[in-house]
Amino acid sequence: MRWNVQLPVRIVPMARPELTAPAAVGAQLTYRGGPIVANAEVTTIFWGDGWKAATQAMLSDQINAFFDAILASALIDQLAEYGVPGTPIGHGKRAATLTLPASLGGSVDDAAIQKMIQNQLAAGSIPAANGNSIYFVYPPTGVTVSAGGAQSCQTFCGYHDAAGGVYYAVEPYPDCSDCTAGLDVLDAIAVSSSHELCEAITDPVPGSGWYDDANGEIGDLCAWQTKTVGEYTVQLEWSNKAGKCV
Numbered sequence: 001m002r003w004n005v006q007l008p009v010r011i012v013p014m015a016r017p018e019l020t021a022p023a024a025v026g027a028q029l030t031y032r033g034g035p036i037v038a039n040a041e042v043t044t045i046f047w048g049d050g051w052k053a054a055t056q057a058m059l060s061d062q063i064n065a066f067f068d069a070i071l072a073s074a075l076i077d078q079l080a081e082y083g084v085p086g087t088p089i090g091h092g093k094r095a096a097t098l099t100l101p102a103s104l105g106g107s108v109d110d111a112a113i114q115k116m117i118q119n120q121l122a123a124g125s126i127p128a129a130n131g132n133s134i135y136f137v138y139p140p141t142g143v144t145v146s147a148g149g150a151q152s153c154q155t156f157c158g159y160h161d162a163a164g165g166v167y168y169a170v171e172p173y174p175d176c177s178d179c180t181a182g183l184d185v186l187d188a189i190a191v192s193s194s195h196e197l198c199e200a201i202t203d204p205v206p207g208s209g210w211y212d213d214a215n216g217e218i219g220d221l222c223a224w225q226t227k228t229v230g231e232y233t234v235q236l237e238w239s240n241k242a243g244k245c246v
Helices: 054-071 074-083 110-123 185-202
Strands: 012-013 043-048 094-098 107-109 133-138 146-148 154-162 167-168 225-229 232-233
Touching: 043 054, 043 110, 043 154, 054 133, 054 185, 054 225, 054 232, 074 185, 094 110, 107 110, 110 133, 110 146, 110 154, 133 185, 146 154, 154 185, 167 185, 185 232
Parallel strands: 043 094, 043 133, 107 146, 133 167
Antiparallel strands: 012 154, 154 167, 225 232
16 A cells, blocks of 8 residues: 555554545456465464563463464455465464563564564574465564554554565554554454455565555455454455455
């Protein structure tokens, strides 16, 4: 999507009408020849001392349960239309989880997040990266994330990117009303996480997979439009076949 700031990453925008306008008539994702993810293997990383609290530990368990269910759900089934020869898109799995204590202060930037992931890979604390690996990083409440000159709860609610062949997504805690959109915290995280999951599958290196020059990625076209899959609230995603968000 296009914003007032230039980001090197794809983002979940704030839940404001001016930032979540319906996709333009005639929107169409086209394949740019880059990688896509066939069977996502998600590792969740709960980074920061805030996850030590009992209520937050419960939330991390709920987020893991969300991925366990959604990676083998109808939400992934609907992405099959974006499979390419040699790389069909099918169900995935949660590969691992890590709760990593750290004193982050009040903010953390994307460079620090990339370094943390690389350090954990080098230490063997998380599964080695392969073409299906996606690392989802969850900072705790009270920590602002900055990326590309923008900040969470000011411009974005989540984003994904690739660095050194590693695919990752960042889900700042929804500490503001524009990143909860009237939902409870788990539902807001599930909506943002499903947005980034579907984008990281169909366009893991932003702009090189399935992309629309005017509207962005599969989730950007449908930002904050939701439905229920099983017991979870997720975001609708753009379907070229249906010509709408489904």
